[in-house]
Amino acid sequence: MTPSKLHLDDLEVGQVFHSSDYYVSADEITEFSTKYDPQSFHMDDDLAKDSIFRGLAASGWHTVGITMNLLVKSLPLANGIIGTGVEKISWPRPTRPGDILRIKAKITEITTSPSKPDRALVRIHICTFAQDNRMRQELLGKLLILR
């Protein structure tokens, strides 16, 4: 079932959105990193064994991309998800080949301006977990919502 589209007045602080699962293959990890983070520990399992990661590890930016993919599918905003910025990202541990990622996204603040009543700034806290229930990424983002 496609969830119905959400407008500003449908959102409230404390609302939580859960995503479906996303399987991360070694091929996807190396394909992403070759283009956007071309370092050996993200591209080559053998070379990665001798690195701080001790085995192939996804780029943190790849974990971000998968998180955004899952957010788009689980937060159906009527005007789309328009990020204006990020206030924090941390990667407590890297995404690995075979990880199955999912996200939990919580709305933490909704701010409207008297001078611009047609738009709101929404703060969202997104945690990305894998199948072991350990966090791979924490992100605090700011979204622009049009009324």
Next chain:
Amino acid sequence: MTPSKLHLDDLEVGQVFHSSDYYVSADEITEFSTKYDPQSFHMDDDLAKDSIFRGLAASGWHTVGITMNLLVKSLPLANGIIGTGVEKISWPRPTRPGDILRIKAKITEITTSPSKPDRALVRIHICTFAQDNRMRQELLGKLLILR
């Protein structure tokens, strides 16, 4: 000429690194967004015309990925660029098809811990500009540097 690899003792606060150029095609914008930010204003020029972006706009995460690609090529750290987190990202305006991006990365802080003298936390301020010299992205990142 490949620059020689930099170690912790080669870094100092205020150092600036400039990248080469990166041409962004419409095809690359739609390919990235289809995988990692599947929203119509990032994937389809016609649909984007009716959006807040008024034309095809790259995902902010795509601008981040290109920035990381350019950072890897312009900051040759001996142990690689290992990001532990991000303290800020802002996108004052989106990357567009035909943009030619480049970055300016400045080291703003180097912190070593008496208990872990073999590693340092380095803060880096990365501005991503296009051919019009206007900023597409500002990012404050934290890197782990091994001695």
